[in-house]
Amino acid sequence: MRATIIHGAGDIRVETVPDPEILEPTDALVRVVTACICGSDLWPYRSMAPSEEGNRIGHEFIGIIEDIGADVAGFEAGDLVVAPFVWSDGTCDFCEEGLQTSCRHGGMWARNGIDGGQGEAVRVPQAQGTLVKLPVGADSALMPSLLSLSDVFPTGYHCARTAGVSPRTTVTVIGDGAVGLSAVLSAKRLGAERIILMGHHKDRTDLGRELGATDVVAERGEEGIERARELTGGDGTHTVLECVGLVEAIETAFAVVRDGGTVSRVGAPQYGDVPMPFPVFLRNVTLTGGVAPARAYIPELLPDVLEGRTEPGKVFDLTVGLDDIADGYRAMADRTALKVLVRP
């Protein structure tokens, strides 16, 4: 089959790789219908050292089951399924607690011999715990929103949930990328009435307003912090959803959170030390978040998507074929596309 391989920064190729097959009785074989490119795929796209062998890439996909292992119950060939961006057994204590990202028998796509999502097919380990059946056809107009359930929407939702967003909390969302906009949508869903979106790409913040942002702060750095605080009488907001992952973003988060409030971060942090100077400690600010257990949230979010009450798929603004996926990476890296859908 054909699959995407990253050979280094800026070097995305579509190559022929071995066809996947069932190896374990807990596997399923899924033919990819639609996949996408994640903001986190851009980190290696920007920084990976050249590699002759390269790595598989991609961790978000919807597909049709072609075959299942003997131990996989509840699915059959022909089912349309969405895969969360971490695979998990669904039965261990962490999975039962809703922390499938720490599953005792789980793992990431495109690593250690596991297929990536940006290809024609995927061997899905722990298929019964991992996959979620979608009660629509592969030609459904809902596909972009359904695909967003694999990562970007639950990631934004995890950010809002772990921050404790509720009708009683004010919210700042840092970042107008697809995760930030998903966080806006999530905060709205959780009842927040005041959602300040910090971002400086007007087309994106316009979409943010459509998804629920009540205020937009387009200024950057100190000016942006000052503006965000002004909007809350100088106090900052109860919750801050940090959806970027750069150290400047987390610094901004601590500067615009209200005393006693919570900063949640879901943008894969590109820093190891979190700058929390003594005043942040004095102000009783909590730092939470982490990699989103998307699988835990899909059953909760799916009905809203199916019934059209929420449209997280609006973050997709470009579709490419698999053979043109390098163009999709380029468009996202250049910010001419917000999030790119891929059709093998």
Added chain:
Amino acid sequence: MRATIIHGAGDIRVETVPDPEILEPTDALVRVVTACICGSDLWPYRSMAPSEEGNRIGHEFIGIIEDIGADVAGFEAGDLVVAPFVWSDGTCDFCEEGLQTSCRHGGMWARNGIDGGQGEAVRVPQAQGTLVKLPVGADSALMPSLLSLSDVFPTGYHCARTAGVSPRTTVTVIGDGAVGLSAVLSAKRLGAERIILMGHHKDRTDLGRELGATDVVAERGEEGIERARELTGGDGTHTVLECVGLVEAIETAFAVVRDGGTVSRVGAPQYGDVPMPFPVFLRNVTLTGGVAPARAYIPELLPDVLEGRTEPGKVFDLTVGLDDIADGYRAMADRTALKVLVRP
């Protein structure tokens, strides 16, 4: 009156200072009956640059009201009162939310012209919001436990509460100082059944066992981490109460917390950057805590102390007179005393 002045590292003096008097109608004048030395007083005791003028010091005291301003209701001369380690108005939004440490009209003792607690008397600003009346005589045998309500017990309790300790959570307490032992007591009070105390002073960890610790890890560094993880089947505990404030302690905390768990820190951090490498993000670890709003917890903790259900005063193991307070500092710094009570 006589009060303690710190003139630099290791330089504690008792000097004559102006007698305090009512300056604002919201003030009270309190004659100190008993005060104490805090672990946080040891930071300047170890590091302060020499100063001819010096600074007042001390922020924990019980005293008898001598006079009150015109706007202070609910108190009268002769009342025995405990002061939390931050003064606060009790009426602003932060106070009403239980975050008196962020009070809009509050502040710290021994700063900006405010008396310290380690002296004969104190002008208490915002007395009505700050002070809590104690329904016992100044000769009560409960005095050490009542005095602990000013800081050390609520600080340990804040750590356990913000970490989310409950009967369903396992707990690791890092640090066998007075705050760590108060955190053990607090975790026990909140119903935790498994409390692992990490500390290497046997007399202190023995007291920790008496206060509720079920396991003690005396090993340090990597060995201590390994031992603590072993005790929990390799997983770590749901909550970790970091009661030291050094970077090694917070590193240990992240190493012994279970995936999805919470680290709370109340030991004044002696570092500005929190080491949270990428795996900590992947493991969905929350970092919470901060300076404890002791005033919020006193009404909840006081009945248990009055009725003898809890004895947080056990952390006091040395009493000195005010004139000998320098000996008390030395004993705490040398770790020959756990926590020192001071009688003016």
